Amino acid sequence: MNNNKVILVLEDERPLLEAIRLKLEKNGFEVVTARTVEQAKQYTEEIDHIDAIWLDHYLMGKENGLDFIAWCKEEDNAKCKEIPIFVVSNTASSEKVSTYMSLGAKKYFIKSNHRLDEIIKEIMETLLTKVII
Amino acid sequence: MKIRNKINISFIGSFIIISLLIGLVVGIYTTNLAKKDAFSYLHSSNRARAEHIRTFLQDQEKISVILAAASVYRDLLKEPIDSKNYHIIKTKIDKRLIRTIEADPQIFETFILDSNGKVVASSNKIEEGKDKSQDDYFIFAKDKTYIKDVYYSKTTNKFNYTISTPVKDDTGVLLGVSVLRYLPENFFNIVKSENGLGDTEENFLINKDKFFVTPSLFLSEDVILKEKVETKNANDCFDPKEVEYIKDNGYSKITENIGSQILESKDYRNVDVIATHAYIPDTGWCLITKVDKSDLLSFRSKLIWSLLLVLSISILIFILIGIIISKKITNPIKLLKLGAEKIKKGDLDYKVDVNTQDELGELSDVFNNMSQAVKQSKSEIEKKVEEQTKQINEKVKEFEDQNKAILNILEDVEREKSKVEGLANDLEKFKLAVDNASDQVVITDVEGIVVYGNKALERITGFKPEEAMGKKAGVLWKVPMPIEYYQNLWDIIKTQKKVFISEIQNKRKNGELYIANISISPVLDDKNDILYFVAIEHDITKEKEIDKAKTEFVSLASHQLRTPLSSINWYTEMLLAGDAGIINEEQKKYLEEVAIGNKRMVDLVDSLLNVSRLDLGTFVIEPEKTDVLEMIKSVVNELNPQIKNKNLKLEESYGENIKEFEADQKLLRMVFQNLLSNAVKYTGEGGSVKVNISILDKDHLFGGKVLDKKSLAFSVSDSGIGIPENQKDKMFLKLFRADNARESETEGTGLGLYIIKSIIDQSGGMVWFDSEEGKGSTFYVVFPETGMKKKEGTRKLD
Numbered sequence: 001m002n003n004n005k006v007i008l009v010l011e012d013e014r015p016l017l018e019a020i021r022l023k024l025e026k027n028g029f030e031v032v033t034a035r036t037v038e039q040a041k042q043y044t045e046e047i048d049h050i051d052a053i054w055l056d057h058y059l060m061g062k063e064n065g066l067d068f069i070a071w072c073k074e075e076d077n078a079k080c081k082e083i084p085i086f087v088v089s090n091t092a093s094s095e096k097v098s099t100y101m102s103l104g105a106k107k108y109f110i111k112s113n114h115r116l117d118e119i120i121k122e123i124m125e126t127l128l129t130k131v132i133i
Numbered sequence: 134m135k136i137r138n139k140i141n142i143s144f145i146g147s148f149i150i151i152s153l154l155i156g157l158v159v160g161i162y163t164t165n166l167a168k169k170d171a172f173s174y175l176h177s178s179n180r181a182r183a184e185h186i187r188t189f190l191q192d193q194e195k196i197s198v199i200l201a202a203a204s205v206y207r208d209l210l211k212e213p214i215d216s217k218n219y220h221i222i223k224t225k226i227d228k229r230l231i232r233t234i235e236a237d238p239q240i241f242e243t244f245i246l247d248s249n250g251k252v253v254a255s256s257n258k259i260e261e262g263k264d265k266s267q268d269d270y271f272i273f274a275k276d277k278t279y280i281k282d283v284y285y286s287k288t289t290n291k292f293n294y295t296i297s298t299p300v301k302d303d304t305g306v307l308l309g310v311s312v313l314r315y316l317p318e319n320f321f322n323i324v325k326s327e328n329g330l331g332d333t334e335e336n337f338l339i340n341k342d343k344f345f346v347t348p349s350l351f352l353s354e355d356v357i358l359k360e361k362v363e364t365k366n367a368n369d370c371f372d373p374k375e376v377e378y379i380k381d382n383g384y385s386k387i388t389e390n391i392g393s394q395i396l397e398s399k400d401y402r403n404v405d406v407i408a409t410h411a412y413i414p415d416t417g418w419c420l421i422t423k424v425d426k427s428d429l430l431s432f433r434s435k436l437i438w439s440l441l442l443v444l445s446i447s448i449l450i451f452i453l454i455g456i457i458i459s460k461k462i463t464n465p466i467k468l469l470k471l472g473a474e475k476i477k478k479g480d481l482d483y484k485v486d487v488n489t490q491d492e493l494g495e496l497s498d499v500f501n502n503m504s505q506a507v508k509q510s511k512s513e514i515e516k517k518v519e520e521q522t523k524q525i526n527e528k529v530k531e532f533e534d535q536n537k538a539i540l541n542i543l544e545d546v547e548r549e550k551s552k553v554e555g556l557a558n559d560l561e562k563f564k565l566a567v568d569n570a571s572d573q574v575v576i577t578d579v580e581g582i583v584v585y586g587n588k589a590l591e592r593i594t595g596f597k598p599e600e601a602m603g604k605k606a607g608v609l610w611k612v613p614m615p616i617e618y619y620q621n622l623w624d625i626i627k628t629q630k631k632v633f634i635s636e637i638q639n640k641r642k643n644g645e646l647y648i649a650n651i652s653i654s655p656v657l658d659d660k661n662d663i664l665y666f667v668a669i670e671h672d673i674t675k676e677k678e679i680d681k682a683k684t685e686f687v688s689l690a691s692h693q694l695r696t697p698l699s700s701i702n703w704y705t706e707m708l709l710a711g712d713a714g715i716i717n718e719e720q721k722k723y724l725e726e727v728a729i730g731n732k733r734m735v736d737l738v739d740s741l742l743n744v745s746r747l748d749l750g751t752f753v754i755e756p757e758k759t760d761v762l763e764m765i766k767s768v769v770n771e772l773n774p775q776i777k778n779k780n781l782k783l784e785e786s787y788g789e790n791i792k793e794f795e796a797d798q799k800l801l802r803m804v805f806q807n808l809l810s811n812a813v814k815y816t817g818e819g820g821s822v823k824v825n826i827s828i829l830d831k832d833h834l835f836g837g838k839v840l841d842k843k844s845l846a847f848s849v850s851d852s853g854i855g856i857p858e859n860q861k862d863k864m865f866l867k868l869f870r871a872d873n874a875r876e877s878e879t880e881g882t883g884l885g886l887y888i889i890k891s892i893i894d895q896s897g898g899m900v901w902f903d904s905e906e907g908k909g910s911t912f913y914v915v916f917p918e919t920g921m922k923k924k925e926g927t928r929k930l931d
Contacts, residue, residue: 019700023703116703
């Protein structure tokens with residue numbers, strides 16, 4: 001067991017997923033990747049502790065990011081509901097953003113408008129604050 | 134036709150006819166006379182010349198006889214040649230012969246022949262000794278003087294004729310012959326001299342073989358003894374009877390009968406001529422005298438011309454006389470005509486003033502009497518007519534009054550009738566219009582019970598109007614809504630008596646849901662009491678579906694476009710960060726360019742998506758209380774790096790009266806950002822940018838416009854490149870960039886101004902600008918002080 005933070009990344013585009021993984025690992029994260037909601041749910045249940053979730057809207061399979069966050073933030077999902085979820089998506093319409101936020105997302109990033117290290121920096125800051133609290 | 138003209142024409146006409154007749158008679162007579170005169174002249178001229186020729190020849194004959202009679206000729210011919218005396222005589226003779234030639238230039242040679250025809254002496258020494266015994270002038274001159282006709286002499290190379298005379302001794306024995314050679318030129322002159330009959334008058338001689346002896350006027354001189362004349366004249370001349378007659382009697386008697394001697398015939402040129410002839414017995418020649426017929430008759434045309442001249446002068450004189458005479462006659466008639474016209478026009482007191490002591494004078498007296506009589510009877514008639522007219526007018530007045538009364542009644546009836554018809558017509562029109570309107574129309578009473586439904590009711594809800602009648606409106610098709618909804622509805626239409634407008638979901642007879650725009654209006658009477666309600670529903674289900682499809686497309690497109698851009702963005706970032714190993718300066722530079730390019734692409738996609746939302750009208754405007762000043766300052770702050778970089782002078786002026794303003798923060802920020810970044814972008818180094826915002830009262834002048842209400846007024850000025858005059862009207866068009874903007878700044882999508890204009894227009898504001906190319910631009914934006922207008926839609930702008 002090491003002190004690395006564990007982060008679950010949901011992203012369907014393989015090249016993006018790869019870039020995210022590499023960059024997160026460089027920044028000291030332990031990265032678990034999933035391309036479907038189903039897979040992500042499984043990992044959430046199987047893995048002991050997850051510090052943060054990186055969520056895209058469009059995913060492989062039938063379900064999308066909204067389905068996942070809705071499932072995760074359910075009252076009785078004790079294991080998942082406390083994990084901060086960072087939505088990183090190109091689907092930038094305002095009501096989508098507000099839906100995610102109302103469902104309990106921590107932050108919403110528009111992929112193409114942000115550098116990876118900006119997003120990672122924000123995630124790390126959030127996690128740090130959480131620890132302090 | 135006027136009398137004067139009639140007189141003139143008859144005068145002149147008869148004069149012309151008479152003149153022509155006289156002219157004709159005189160012409161014919163004169164022509165004949167002239168012809169006769171010319172004939173006679175021609176004839177006498179011919180005879181005179183013939184006589185002249187004969188005299189001339191006879192004179193030459195006499196000379197020859199005198200010469201031959203000289204004793205010295207006889208002495209020479211008698212003396213033997215070898216005697217001593219012969220030589221002396223010969224010398225004498227020679228001298229005499231030379232003298233003879235010198236005395237008469239026409240004699241160009243003279244010689245003496247002996248009885249054998251041998252030349253014993255000659256004025257031309259070369260001839261002496263030659264034998265001439267076979268020559269005519271020797272043979273035919275043995276008895277008496279002989280004239281040899283003109284011939285061509287080979288020895289002298291000349292035309293000549295000879296006169297030879299025998300030399301005899303006292304007993305009459307022939308000793309020899311004396312010969313004189315003559316040139317024929319003398320005859321040429323006699324023939325040539327003119328007589329004045331005309332240019333074509335000609336005289337010529339022909340010999341017995343009809344060859345020319347003298348030259349012809351019309352042919353060359355070379356005709357002598359070469360050209361033959363075969364005309365009727367030539368033939369008649371040598372008629373044996375005539376020849377005999379002239380030999381015996383000369384010409385004297387023939388002159389008495391000129392006619393037979395004159396011939397109208399053709400001459401050797403085959404031209405019509407008048408000709409005559411005379412036989413010359415001494416040589417057997419014929420003298421022909423002729424003149425062209427046309428020449429002789431030219432006299433006639435001269436005569437006609439002079440007659441015409443006299444005629445036209447006379448006509449002129451006659452016209453003058455005619456005018457004077459006709460005036461005398463017509464003037465009184467004219468006066469009578471004038472008088473008649475005056476009387477016709479009513480001037481019955483007019484008197485015709487003609488005082489001539491003739492029929493016209495009498496006529497004018499009668500005329501004056503008549504007009505007097507007319508005047509009298511006219512005044513009587515007028516009096517009667519006046520009386521009768523008065524009576525008629527009274528009757529007409531009565532009738533008109535009656536008529537008017539009747540018409541008034543009819544008019545009233547007609548007006549009422551058309552009013553009723555119009556109403557019925559209008560009602561029918563309205564009913565048809567409402568029945569067939571595409572929107573559902575339902576009319577209810579005050580309690581909401583349906584009293585009418587149109588055809589669209591069935592089309593939209595599936596229920597027939599009969600089914601809805603008598604029931605509470607909407608019970609058949611409504612989907613239950615919260616109780617507050619209905620409370621609000623009834624409050625608006627019944628209590629406030631205003632129009633209720635809303636979007637509503639309903640259910641069709643077949644259970645299908647649909648969305649409609651509904652508007653319910655109360656219809657009020659004079660006392661403001663509700664009579665009934667009219668509800669109009671417009672089915673917008675289809676529009677909603679299309680809208681949704683469009684919105685989803687934009688959403689999907691935005692995701693799909695951004696995903697590859699994110700890929701580029703992030704990998705470039707990682708390469709730059711050295712995540713894949715250290716990169717050199719050059720590689721870094723290139724990658725930075727890729728990053729910039731990618732960023733532009735992302736911006737472009739964002740703008741395009743915004744534009745598509747604007748065009749769809751699906752974006753939302755959600756005004757909330759906003760600190761506008763803070764927003765501007767933060768936008769300016771963001772631009773600070775560029776402002777410093779370009780060393781721009783920034784002037785900020787913020788009104789103190791700005792409180793919180795109702796604005797959609799995202800959209801208003803977009804407006805500020807766009808205009809300010811444009812100002813910075815298109816202003817060169819060291820230039821200036823001014824930002825201005827304040828609340829201005831109604832009627833305040835702002836950017837050249839008078840504000841129609843209290844407004845939030847924002848302006849950005851720069852000293853930049855400005856906008857070309859001819860492109861100003863295109864500045865707010867989608868994807869348009871001014872030429873100078875494209876040249877100075879490659880970056881730019883041409884969408885910024887389009888987007889903010891749409892935002893400003895749709896949120897109740899206004900935007901415009903002033904600009905001069907090369908000097909700078911100022912953009913003005915105003916919103917009503919009450920804030921941006923709210924707009925519902927499906928999407929926000931990003």
